[in-house]
Structure formats: structure tokens, C-alpha cells
Amino acid sequence: MVSKDQAIGWVIFLVCAVVIIGYIVTLFGYTEIIQPYLDLGDVVAKDIQFWLVAAPVLIxxxxxxxxxxWxxxxxxxxxxxxxIEEIESESTTK
Structure with missing residues (x-):
């Protein structure tokens, strides 16, 4: 049995791994993999790819x-x- 901290760590790992895979697939395989299943109308693959790069850079x-x-x-x-002189004078008077 894993501890609560380990379970949270595994959840964070899995979420990050899924986001990484989704990001790479969307960035490089949008027209072949995603566009046939997702009809976004007039949205061009280059627009999707631009925002996939621009959004993380902006953040x-x-x-x-x-x-x-800060x-x-x-x-x-x-x-x-x-x-320092003030601190030294306090330490010598004690």
C-alpha cells in the first residue's frame, strides 16, 4: 500500500504524462489524428499549432x-x- 503522498505523486505524474502526450500529438499530428474526429469549422491546423506554442510561452x-x-x-x-557596528556594540555591552 502506498502512502497518501505517494498516491498524490503518482496522480501528478499520470496527469503530466497524459498532458505531455496530448500536447505532442496535437502539435505534430493534429491534421492526421485529431482533425478527422473533431470538426472545428474554419479553424486551421496552423492556428491550433500556433496557440499550442504561444500559450505556454506567454504563461x-x-x-x-x-x-x-515579487x-x-x-x-x-x-x-x-x-x-554591523550597532550589532557589535550591543554584544559587547552584555
């Missing part, structure tokens, strides 16, 4: 900028450290 770009903004906010709102 990654926004995530990197959000992390940079680091900048943290640096901007953190008070400066006390000078």
Missing part, C-alpha cells in the same frame, strides 16, 4: 515577470539591516 513569460516583480517588491519593502 512562462508572465511567470518570470511575476517572480521578478523579488523587486520584497527588496523594496524590506527595511535595511542594522549596521
Amino acid at each position: 512562462a513569460f508572465v511567470a518570470v515577470l511575476a517572480i521578478g516583480a 523579488i523587486g517588491w520584497t527588496m523594496g519593502t524590506t527595511p535595511p539591516p542594522r549596521p
Whole structure:
């Protein structure tokens, strides 16, 4: 029997593996594999492939900028450290 953490790990692994396979199949085999079963009207395979690349790039770009903004906010709102002389004088007076 696996623990709860291991079960969650396996679920995460399986979901990621299915998404990876679906992404690759949709990106490279849309016209041969998916389009015959899924009628999207005027949507062209190139449009699907473009958004399959553009969406993760946009998400990654926004995530990197959000992390940079968070680091900048943290640096901007953190008070400066006390000078070393002040810390040393406190330790010598004790």
C-alpha cells in the first residue's frame, strides 16, 4: 500500500504524462489524428499549432515577470539591516 503522498505523486505524474502526450500529438499530428474526429469549422491546423506554442510561452513569460516583480517588491519593502557596528556594540555591552 502506498502512502497518501505517494498516491498524490503518482496522480501528478499520470496527469503530466497524459498532458505531455496530448500536447505532442496535437502539435505534430493534429491534421492526421485529431482533425478527422473533431470538426472545428474554419479553424486551421496552423492556428491550433500556433496557440499550442504561444500559450505556454506567454504563461512562462508572465511567470518570470511575476517572480521578478515579487523579488523587486520584497527588496523594496524590506527595511535595511542594522549596521554591523550597532550589532557589535550591543554584544559587547552584555
